[in-house]
Amino acid sequence: MAEDGAFTFFRESLMAWHFENPRPLPWKETDDPYKIWISEIILQQTRIIQGIPYYERFVKKYPTVCDLAKASEAEVLKDWQGLGYNSRARNLRKAAITVCEDHSGYFPGTYDDLITLSGIGPYTAAAIASFAFGERVPVIDANVIRILCRYLGIEEVPVGRNVRLQMESVLNDAMMGADPAEFNQAIMNFGALQCTPGKPDCAACPLSDTCYAYNTDRVGELPKTRKRKPRRERFFHYLVLKSDEGVMIHHRTKKDIWEGMYDFPLKELESALPLKLKQLNDWAVSLVNTEKYVLSDPVCDTQILTHQKISCVFYPCTVKSLPGSETPLLEKARTEEIFFVANRNLHKFAVPKIIDCYFRVKSILL
Ligand code: SF4
Structure with a gap:
């Protein structure tokens, strides 16, 4: 031409x-x-x-x-x-x-x-x-x-x-x-x-x-394409602390995927191997300051992004009663921007697709 x-x-x-x-x-x-x-x-x-x-x-x-x-x-x-x-x-x-x-x-x-x-x-x-x-x-x-x-x-x-x-x-x-x-x-x-x-x-x-x-x-x-780099695999372990009134969520403020959105209290680990009971108990107690909770079987799910594969393990944890509503629970929790949110207010928070799916499967309404 x-x-x-x-x-x-x-x-x-x-x-x-x-x-x-x-x-x-x-x-x-x-x-x-x-x-x-x-x-x-x-x-x-x-x-x-x-x-x-x-x-x-x-x-x-x-x-x-x-x-x-x-x-x-x-x-x-x-x-x-x-x-x-x-x-x-x-x-x-x-x-x-x-x-x-x-x-x-x-x-x-x-x-x-x-x-x-x-x-x-x-x-x-x-x-x-x-x-x-x-x-x-x-x-x-x-x-x-x-x-x-x-x-x-x-x-x-x-x-x-x-x-x-x-x-x-x-x-x-x-x-x-x-x-x-x-x-x-x-x-x-x-x-x-x-x-x-x-x-x-x-x-x-x-x-x-x-x-x-x-x-x-x-x-x-044509057109010619570059060879794609393999996706980076990441393993997110989520503690889902829930009571009848609401759920604890975590604000993702760091420069990373889903920046600005909300998920659950998170540990990023090297594999999807489930955490041991003692590790889960220590984690739960550090966040809710009570031992009145019940852990259920973990739930696994995966989300594929363009450059990353995110494998998630959710640990449902039902707490007998959580104090307050939308209030940081502990000093530690406050610095990590972890909050308890009442069910009626969950729809205000932007969540990644995999968290949205978890909410729907578990019938926590958004
Ligand atoms: S490659 Fe595209 S531009 Fe060329 S003949 Fe086919 S449709 Fe037309």
Whole structure:
């Protein structure tokens, strides 16, 4: 695609396909940068079908960027629960505060200013700049990368700066003469619906005559990928101290997975081998300062994250009576941010998926 004619063919074929294959989505009907931003952040690492209800809840609960800025981090994390990659939610709130405090509640209108906001990288800045403000800047997401690697025959793993610059240059030329928002939407939809990762519909593709991968029988080989590192295995042992009134939870404040969310009092160990009774008794007594409790059989579960595998052992421990409600129990517990929470208030706390599953299996209502 090195000549003007080739760019023209690519653009015209793509745009014709786009208008014949509309893809209505709730956020496509707006040019409000706030709503476009929310949708783009939610859809990173999330399937559209899963993201739509989150998007709808978010813009209903926080209709403006300043409504979002006023929410606490805990509240935003609770609304985000189930989407994963919580840094997206924390950055969303940080960027909302910046827009309200430094830009009087108006989104910056250029790619260069948008990219300075927390959690906004080149892709998101290009999406907002083109969809909301019509700036001529190409989006490069996984869909676009896949199309270009196949169509142009890019043989290197598409991660470095040079490949990115090459793609930007091609797209800048290809989008000349088209509406930037429509062109960007077209190429993203084309990747999502036509030039898909697993089974691209090459037989019905308007670009097949000039597609390198199709004409050299290399579609299954491109784009090239890096070998994935094996997942890090971790073993979390949770003491679930529960009474009729509520349960003890632990605030995850350290820089780690699930930062800002809540789980149970935790020991991270080298294996999933269950703790001995004496170890459990010592642990329980250190937290509740009573020996009036009953330990039940441990429950095991596993959660797979992108880079980690978390094996959990839960030790249910029913305490006869826990003093107070939502009050740190002991000095030690207070410093570790371990609290007793009444059942009626549990729904306010954002918890990881594996903790949510435990609550549901054990019928502790959230
Ligand atoms: S011919 Fe196949 S591989 Fe090439 S752009 Fe079309 S769908 Fe993608």
